[in-house]
Amino acid sequence: MSICIYYVCVYSSLSSLSLLFAFFSSISSSFSSLLLFVSLSVSLSLSLLLSVSVCLSLALSFSQYYNTSISYHRVIMRKMLHRCVELSVRHILKSFTNHIKSHASKKLQRKLFPDTALFEKWGDNLTNAQQIQAFILFSLYGYNAYLSDHLPFNRSIPDTRPLRCLEKKYPQQLPTLSVVITFMDEALSILQRAITSIIHRTPSHLLKELILVDDFSSNEDLKVNLDKQIQLYNLKYPGLLKLIRHTERKGVASTRFSGSQAATADVVIFLDAHIEVNIEWAEPILARIREDHTVIVSPIIDNILFDTLEVNESPLMPMGFSWKLFGHYDYMSVNSKDNTIAIKSPAIMGIFAANRLFLEKIGFLDTGMLFYGGENVELSLKAWQCGGKIEILPCSRIAHLQRAHKPYSLIISPLMKRNALRVAEIWMDNYKYMVYLAWNLPLKNHGIDFGEVSSKIELRKKLKCKSFDWYLKNIYPNLMPLQHIVGYGSMKNSVNKMICLDQGNIQGNTPVMYICNGFKQQFVYYHLTGELYVGQLHAEIFSNDRCLTDPGEGWKPELVSCQEAILKRMNMYWDFKQGASITNKYTNRCLEVSKRSPVSHLLILQRCTGQKWTIQHTVRNWEI
Numbered sequence: 120m121s122i123c124i125y126y127v128c129v130y131s132s133l134s135s136l137s138l139l140f141a142f143f144s145s146i147s148s149s150f151s152s153l154l155l156f157v158s159l160s161v162s163l164s165l166s167l168l169l170s171v172s173v174c175l176s177l178a179l180s181f182s183q184y185y186n187t188s189i190s191y192h193r194v195i196m197r198k199m200l201h202r203c204v205e206l207s208v209r210h211i212l213k214s215f216t217n218h219i220k221s222h223a224s225k226k227l228q229r230k231l232f233p234d235t236a237l238f239e240k241w242g243d244n245l246t247n248a249q250q251i252q253a254f255i256l257f258s259l260y261g262y263n264a265y266l267s268d269h270l271p272f273n274r275s276i277p278d279t280r281p282l283r284c285l286e287k288k289y290p291q292q293l294p295t296l297s298v299v300i301t302f303m304d305e306a307l308s309i310l311q312r313a314i315t316s317i318i319h320r321t322p323s324h325l326l327k328e329l330i331l332v333d334d335f336s337s338n339e340d341l342k343v344n345l346d347k348q349i350q351l352y353n354l355k356y357p358g359l360l361k362l363i364r365h366t367e368r369k370g371v372a373s374t375r376f377s378g379s380q381a382a383t384a385d386v387v388i389f390l391d392a393h394i395e396v397n398i399e400w401a402e403p404i405l406a407r408i409r410e411d412h413t414v415i416v417s418p419i420i421d422n423i424l425f426d427t428l429e430v431n432e433s434p435l436m437p438m439g440f441s442w443k444l445f446g447h448y449d450y451m452s453v454n455s456k457d458n459t460i461a462i463k464s465p466a467i468m469g470i471f472a473a474n475r476l477f478l479e480k481i482g483f484l485d486t487g488m489l490f491y492g493g494e495n496v497e498l499s500l501k502a503w504q505c506g507g508k509i510e511i512l513p514c515s516r517i518a519h520l521q522r523a524h525k526p527y528s529l530i531i532s533p534l535m536k537r538n539a540l541r542v543a544e545i546w547m548d549n550y551k552y553m554v555y556l557a558w559n560l561p562l563k564n565h566g567i568d569f570g571e572v573s574s575k576i577e578l579r580k581k582l583k584c585k586s587f588d589w590y591l592k593n594i595y596p597n598l599m600p601l602q603h604i605v606g607y608g609s610m611k612n613s614v615n616k617m618i619c620l621d622q623g624n625i626q627g628n629t630p631v632m633y634i635c636n637g638f639k640q641q642f643v644y645y646h647l648t649g650e651l652y653v654g655q656l657h658a659e660i661f662s663n664d665r666c667l668t669d670p671g672e673g674w675k676p677e678l679v680s681c682q683e684a685i686l687k688r689m690n691m692y693w694d695f696k697q698g699a700s701i702t703n704k705y706t707n708r709c710l711e712v713s714k715r716s717p718v719s720h721l722l723i724l725q726r727c728t729g730q731k732w733t734i735q736h737t738v739r740n741w742e743i
């Protein structure tokens with residue numbers, strides 16, 4: 120009996136010790152999962168032995184009761200204990216090798232597409248087959264369509280509105296709403312989630328119709344399958360959904376135009392298909408347009424991450440654009456006391472709503488735009504210059520999925536350039552040269568066909584729209600026209616015509632000579648007043664153009680923020696004429712090229728040796 124109690128005590132204390140060890144391993148990050156596993160296994164096996172000992176001790180007592188020989192039982196007990204130890208050791212070894220194997224296979228799974236953005240933060244527990252499927256869908260759509268296919272259409276997303284929005288009350292009587300969703304080669308589940316969110320989060324008496332416009336998708340899923348889904352929706356909500364299909368690709372402006380032509384409600388909103396509307400999104404829009412039918416409104420567009428599809432709140436900021444007419448957030452001050460108040464904005468976001476008749480009156484979007492780019496700036500200028508206004512509403516939130524890459528192979532830069540020139544020609548009067556400068560195009564004979572614009576100019580006259588000068592001064596003072604540019608484009612030296620002045624390493628401030636490539640890093644802008652801007656043109660109050668300066672010592676020229684160079688009175692003014700030297704006005708040193716080898720040239724400052732420079736485009740009669 121005593122030996123049994125001894126075994127019970129030993130095994131129970133050992134197993135409790137192992138369990139304790141396992142517990143500390145699990146809470147301490149310094150212990151590996153392997154240690155945790157081993158200690159758990161040991162504790163389990165010891166518990167097994169413990170229970171065997173308990174059984175044996177009971178059997179022993181039982182046999183003592185019947186006066187059976189103790190020594191006989193001792194032999195049996197020893198044998199059984201040996202067998203138990205042997206089994207436990209085998210069990211531990213087997214589990215241990217299984218653990219190592221599964222660990223190794225997990226590592227292999229993670230490495231299937233290690234360089235793909237999709238798998239950076241997502242997809243750890245997928246099998247190889249699932250990873251391949253997710254990868255293919257990601258390549259097709261530029262977002263995580265695999266995850267989208269596995270999430271419910273009516274998933275909830277965080278309410279990102281400022282808290283004070285929750286206290287707002289909107290009138291019962293609001294204008295009706297037509298929602299237009301335009302799409303091209305979108306994942307069906309993404310489109311269905313957009314539709315579901317709109318149906319669930321818009322009061323049904325306000326939502327008159329949901330118009331889908333397909334800009335000639337090639338995606339099979341969007342054909343028969345989409346038709347079936349629309350039938351199902353319309354069974355539940357009779358007549359709510361309409362589908363228009365283009366038989367050739369027409370671009371964003373024309374696709375939205377097709378939707379607007381089918382719309383019949385008081386207010387029409389244009390959405391992408393990769394969106395989810397948030398709680399009470401429509402009421403602020405409809406209430407504001409009811410107050411003032413000339414205001415075009417955008418919601419705050421929160422961001423759906425392309426990999427995890429989580430929603431991130433966006434800041435309350437108005438929208439602006441660059442001289443290339445690319446939209447970007449602007450840095451105007453926003454009312455800090457009441458963060459629910461509409462934000463006046465120079466431009467619309469990619470999503471906007473307007474009174475349908477007002478939109479029709481100002482000529483809607485310019486359907487002469489191809490593919491996309493520029494159409495939002497065009498509508499923005501038109502709205503402000505022709506008697507309307509643009510506002511962003513902090514209490515209306517729509518989450519929008521930003522693609523990691525565009526799913527179409529088309530090179531869009533030439534089309535964006537062409538569209539930008541249309542906007543410049545129709546709306547920007549004598550400031551249009553800034554768009555040409557930003558795109559590095561000659562003012563005349565640029566050879567770009569931007570299509571017919573005379574009817575648009577005619578409409579502008581008929582509506583008695585204001586000038587772009589008025590717009591810049593009153594609505595968008597952060598965009599600064601440069602008045603004194605006389606030469607721009609690439610800058611070449613007489614030593615070697617194959618190399619161009621280049622801003623050099625992006626992080627660095629030392630300009631270099633580099634093989635001419637026509638990229639923005641090699642754009643140079645010379646002002647009649649002597650400044651030489653190097654690199655992409657900004658000409659906006661809160662962005663940094665960089666000016667070429669002579670530090671006064673050493674041989675290296677430097678690029679410094681132009682504003683900083685003015686404040687610190689740096690040597691930033693240069694004498695230059697087409698085909699002549701570039702000489703610093705203060706130090707009298709010349710910007711020259713030193714040949715290190717047939718292929719390597721240094722850009723240096725030195726006493727002038729008569730090297731000549733030529734700039735790609737010249738303005739006015741600024742020539743020698």
Ligand SMILES: [Mn+2]
Pocket residue numbers: 391393469519520
């Ligand atoms: Mn979009």
